[in-house]
Amino acid sequence: MKRPISILVAAFALFAAFLALEVSTDSIGMRSAVAGLFVPQDTLKGPKIEFNEEVHNFGKIEQNTSPTTTFMIKSVGTDTLEIVSANPSCGCTAVLLDPAKKRLAPGQSVELKVTFDAHNKAPGNMTKVITVSSNAVNGAQRQLRITGDIFKSTVAHAGSAMSIQGVFEGSCASCHVEKGKGELGAKLYEADCAVCHGDAKEHKPGADIASDAMMNYEPSEWKKIIADGVPNSNMPAFHTKHKGPLNDEEIASLVDYMSAFKKNLMRERQMKSLNGGGASTGTSNTHK
Ligand code: HEC
Ligand code: HEC
Numbered sequence: 248m249k250r251p252i253s254i255l256v257a258a259f260a261l262f263a264a265f266l267a268l269e270v271s272t273d274s275i276g277m278r279s280a281v282a283g284l285f286v287p288q289d290t291l292k293g294p295k296i297e298f299n300e301e302v303h304n305f306g307k308i309e310q311n312t313s314p315t316t317t318f319m320i321k322s323v324g325t326d327t328l329e330i331v332s333a334n335p336s337c338g339c340t341a342v343l344l345d346p347a348k349k350r351l352a353p354g355q356s357v358e359l360k361v362t363f364d365a366h367n368k369a370p371g372n373m374t375k376v377i378t379v380s381s382n383a384v385n386g387a388q389r390q391l392r393i394t395g396d397i398f399k400s401t402v403a404h405a406g407s408a409m410s411i412q413g414v415f416e417g418s419c420a421s422c423h424v425e426k427g428k429g430e431l432g433a434k435l436y437e438a439d440c441a442v443c444h445g446d447a448k449e450h451k452p453g454a455d456i457a458s459d460a461m462m463n464y465e466p467s468e469w470k471k472i473i474a475d476g477v478p479n480s481n482m483p484a485f486h487t488k489h490k491g492p493l494n495d496e497e498i499a500s501l502v503d504y505m506s507a508f509k510k511n512l513m514r515e516r517q518m519k520s521l522n523g524g525g526a527s528t529g530t531s532n533t534h535k
């Protein structure tokens with residue numbers, strides 16, 4: 248009865264020792280075993296490809312802009328590298344590769360220009376892939392990535408100079424006409440005018456309503472400016488007779504609103520200068 252137990256114990260001890268040996272050699276032994284199986288890439292002969300970077304992070308990307316980056320593709324092998332194609336994963340990514348430079352002798356390199364178009368892209372993180380196909384022995388299909396964090400733009404027409412032509416038509420109407428439909432006075436101003444008139448810091452091309460530039464007019468002058476626009480500028484002609492969206496009544500409601508606004512402003516300024524008393528702070532003349 249004693250013997251089988253001692254054999255069992257001995258067998259277990261051997262097994263345990265084997266396990267311990269296995270574990271202790273694992274970290275070093277395994278690595279050299281793997282290295283032995285695969286030929287190190289440096290000794291591969293033939294065309295090889297290398298990039299200056301494989302992931303480009305644009306960081307913050309403003310909606311409606313098109314940031315660009317340039318990847319460098321380098322031929323680092325012992326044979327001519329032939330680039331077959333560079334295909335983006337999305338129609339929103341454009342790539343530019345000089346077709347005359349698709350064959351690269353060892354040591355030569357070529358630029359791959361990548362442009363991401365963030366027009367109408369939802370805010371948030373994005374990653375797009377560009378697959379570079381070539382005859383490289385170190386990867387016939389290599390993936391480059393562009394990433395970034397898209398944030399909502401305060402600029403509606405960034406990147407392209409807008410023409411006033413057609414501002415009240417087609418898709419332009421959604422922002423420049425629709426919101427004001429059925430509205431009068433302050434609400435109509437908010438919809439049709441404040442889209443362009445406001446804080447210059449928010450890229451508004453037109454002056455703020457409270458500015459002297461807007462207020463220093465008589466009602467009849469406002470009426471004319473709104474109806475006929477300002478020639479050779481981005482102030483459109485709003486009257487229906489110029490194919491604009493506003494009739495006489497709607498324009499009159501705007502003029503009334505601006506007149507009331509001006510009256511209020513004058514009263515506020517008067518109050519301020521009265522309250523300011525003798526101790527002049529120099530603020531009585533500013534418009535706010
Ligand atoms: C998504 C809403 C939106 C759409 C659609 C839109 N606009 Fe605008 N537009 C704006 C805003 C907001 C401004 C004020 C400037 C800014 O924020 O870029 C503006 C300003 C303008 C300006 C003055 C630009 C300047 O800097 O002087 C013009 C001209 C213009 N739009 C024309 C158009 C035309 C033409 C279309 C159609 C092709 C159009 N817009 C479509 C929102 C829009
Ligand atoms: C597409 C953008 C746009 C829209 C929409 C727009 N404006 Fe303008 N507006 C301008 C620009 C730009 C100017 C400056 C023109 C210039 O160069 O003199 C201007 C000028 C004016 C002026 C003359 C004061 C000045 O600064 O020269 C008045 C008044 C005015 N706008 C009122 C309005 C009213 C009221 C509305 C709404 C019915 C409106 N605007 C809608 C762009 C716009």
